């Protein structure tokens with residue numbers, strides 16, 4: 534496995550792989566890797582990538598003021614070991630100054646899809662994401678890029694952006710990887726105390742309750758939201774939103790739904806967590822709690 538820190542060296546390594554006939558798969562991350570990230574690496578192979586690239590970059594552009602940029606976990610050595618074990622070919626771990634040198638002033642902005650949900654609560658966040666992902670796409674030239682549905686809105690936005698800008702990459706959204714008790718894996722779970730870890734389960738419980746209601750025939754968005762909200766508000770400190778939206782447009786669901794996406798963002802102690810669950814598709818619900 535090769536490790537590079539400079540964009541130029543990274544581009545050269547990806548170019549060489551493509552010239553050698555390899556199919557490049559990209560998995561962008563902010564590091565502090567867990568089984569959710571590593572599932573994306575496996576998914577890249579399943580999608581036919583035989584040169585798998587993981588990028589590890591805590592992207593300052595996507596953090597707002599007062600967010601956790603400074604305390605975000607940085608565990609490069611462990612991350613490299615995990616990548617090595619998983620058969621990753623190339624890791625790109627740039628310093629912020631290498632991605633955004635002095636004078637940097639260009640940003641990529643996707644429209645409507647970025648305005649609701651996370652976009653409403655984290656102004657500028659998605660512009661930071663789409664800017665860095667565009668840079669990574671242009672440096673890597675991947676055939677396929679794998680994102681997690683844990684950040685469902687992010688996945689949809691990147692998919693939209695690639696289509697709108699004719700970036701020749703297949704953007705895949707991998708299902709959420711959860712702990713046995715239903716908690717969605719997240720680098721931010723490391724922040725949680727034992728009590729907070731327990732209360733964080735409120736999110737999965739709310740999603741599970743909505744999935745159960747859906748299975749029992751409930752199809753009204755407002756009812757599903759109320760069902761999901763119950764177990765969440767019992768446990769978390771503050772809810773940013775609980776909503777049922779259309780899985781493609783992310784607009785609020787209305788009337789009798791044929792499918793839906795329950796999304797939640799909430800604070801447990803000083804940690805902000807997000808989770809979601811698709812209704813009306815075959816994804817198994819967050820496990821019985």
Ligand code: AMP
Pocket residue numbers: 561562563564569570572573679680681682683684707708709710711717718719720
């Ligand atoms: P992050 O390092 O948090 O920026 O995440 C990097 C990628 O891993 C993103 O595409 C995330 O959606 C994805 N990811 C993070 N946690 C999970 C999870 N529990 N299941 C599936 N994908 C995940």
